[in-house]
Amino acid sequence: MGFSRARTGARGGTRFTAYYTDIKGDERSAGTFATAKEADKAWQRAEAKVAEGRVTSTRHGRQRFADFVLDTWLPDHVMEESTRQNVTYTVHKRFIPEFGRMRMNEILPQHVQAWVRQCQKEGLAASSIHRMATVLSAIFTSAVVNQVIFTHPCKGVVLPTVGKKQFEIITPEQFSAFHDAIEGERFRLLVEFDIESGLRWGELSEIRLKDIDRATGILTVSRSVVELTARAHPTGGRFLVKDYPKDRTFRRLKLGRPLVTTVLAYAMANGIRDDDLLFPFPEQDDDAPIPEVPDGVDLGLTAPNDEGKRYKHGTTTAYTNGRCRCEHCRATFARYRALRRAEGRDRPRRRRRVTTDGHIPADWFRKNVWHPARERAGLPASVTPHQLRHAHASWLLAGGANLTVVRDRLGHASITTTERYLHTLPEADDSAVAALSAVRNRGAGAVGAGLR
Numbered sequence: 001m002g003f004s005r006a007r008t009g010a011r012g013g014t015r016f017t018a019y020y021t022d023i024k025g026d027e028r029s030a031g032t033f034a035t036a037k038e039a040d041k042a043w044q045r046a047e048a049k050v051a052e053g054r055v056t057s058t059r060h061g062r063q064r065f066a067d068f069v070l071d072t073w074l075p076d077h078v079m080e081e082s083t084r085q086n087v088t089y090t091v092h093k094r095f096i097p098e099f100g101r102m103r104m105n106e107i108l109p110q111h112v113q114a115w116v117r118q119c120q121k122e123g124l125a126a127s128s129i130h131r132m133a134t135v136l137s138a139i140f141t142s143a144v145v146n147q148v149i150f151t152h153p154c155k156g157v158v159l160p161t162v163g164k165k166q167f168e169i170i171t172p173e174q175f176s177a178f179h180d181a182i183e184g185e186r187f188r189l190l191v192e193f194d195i196e197s198g199l200r201w202g203e204l205s206e207i208r209l210k211d212i213d214r215a216t217g218i219l220t221v222s223r224s225v226v227e228l229t230a231r232a233h234p235t236g237g238r239f240l241v242k243d244y245p246k247d248r249t250f251r252r253l254k255l256g257r258p259l260v261t262t263v264l265a266y267a268m269a270n271g272i273r274d275d276d277l278l279f280p281f282p283e284q285d286d287d288a289p290i291p292e293v294p295d296g297v298d299l300g301l302t303a304p305n306d307e308g309k310r311y312k313h314g315t316t317t318a319y320t321n322g323r324c325r326c327e328h329c330r331a332t333f334a335r336y337r338a339l340r341r342a343e344g345r346d347r348p349r350r351r352r353r354v355t356t357d358g359h360i361p362a363d364w365f366r367k368n369v370w371h372p373a374r375e376r377a378g379l380p381a382s383v384t385p386h387q388l389r390h391a392h393a394s395w396l397l398a399g400g401a402n403l404t405v406v407r408d409r410l411g412h413a414s415i416t417t418t419e420r421y422l423h424t425l426p427e428a429d430d431s432a433v434a435a436l437s438a439v440r441n442r443g444a445g446a447v448g449a450g451l452r
Contacts, residue, residue, distance in 0.1 A: 002043030018042035061105030085232035198392030
């Protein structure tokens with residue numbers, strides 16, 4: 001039951017504060033008024049709204065954005081651990097500096113629009129702004145649902161247009177050259193497995209021998225692994241295995257018999273059992289051999305540095321002064337340091353070890369396997385490991401595979417996503433060009449006959 005209480009002001013006057021009981025049974029203020037009659041009406045209105053399920057205390061809206069997000073929204077919001085890691089970074093990097101000290105009920109659409117404009121001025125991609133705006137909208141939606149605020153600051157905010165980029169699909173010829181440039185049987189087989197299955201990296205690096213049916217060649221995709229920082233990991237590790245793939249649905253797809261035969265032979269030769277990772281991280285050697293450097297070969301000059309100077313590739317000055325990180329300059333510098341350590345001229349330092357539980361870190365794979373092979377094959381830097389998944393879908397459709405079958409193999413939620421891979425190979429429109437040429441040549445023949 002609500003009530004009003006008289007209070008004496010600083011100047012000796014009497015005012016009346018209205019009190020009511022909220023949904024949790026806590027005593028709340030409905031405001032202070034000049035007369036007891038106004039205060040009684042105020043707490044009666046407040047209790048009527050509580051009875052309707054609406055909380056009227058303005059104290060929640062007066063809390064600062066940083067307090068609401070860090071103390072309430074982030075701890076309570078349900079999301080994947082990898083998503084939580086990315087969202088936490090975005091909150092601290094982009095939201096707290098802009099809105100952190102503002103009160104929740106003071107943030108208006110104009111403030112959010114100004115933030116969007118500032119992101120554009122800083123050169124952020126439109127797609128990045130959209131992703132961050134989605135997170136910001138989720139924060140304010142939660143605040144509205146919990147009656148912290150009653151208007152949504154993201155409503156009506158205009159976001160920059162995101163252009164749809166055309167997929168850059170590597171051709172079978174390019175893939176063959178790239179595959180041949182990969183060093184090591186394990187990674188050549190990993191890449192071949194990826195192009196034939198179209199798996200995401202988290203699914204591929206978690207594949208175990210037991211996931212492949214030896215008789216039918218059916219691969220069951222039922223798990224995936226994500227990489228996290230120690231702070232974001234539940235137990236402080238680096239890899240977190242999830243008992244479901246990205247689309248949260250198990251899927252089964254058939255592999256070619258030659259690939260299955262190769263995989264089984266590889267597993268037998270390397271002692272891989274059913275529960276073991278099919279592509280584990282290679283054993284780390286603390287005593288790595290001293291790198292070999294080409295002798296008497298002219299490797300050319302580096303690109304000009306900030307001072308416009310150029311240096312010969314494969315020299316320590318190219319690595320230090322020219323800041324060149326090609327394989328020859330890296331090998332030369334590594335050899336220089338290794339020889340100094342062997343002669344006792346530098347303090348020996350243990351070789352850096354990769355923190356892993358057996359899974360291959362994506363960044364390590366890109367730096368140590370993918371990019372060196374890509375450079376040797378002459379492929380552009382824009383070609384990434386994920387594009388093997390794009391190539392898998394594009395090649396299937398170009399070869400006449402059913403659109404629904406391709407969708408199910410890739411685990412797409414919508415067939416519209418799969419349709420983006422139609423006509424992505426360079427020769428996809430050859431038939432259209434040939435048809436146009438045939439019609440034009442027919443017309444040209446008629447014109448030529450008329451001239452005769």
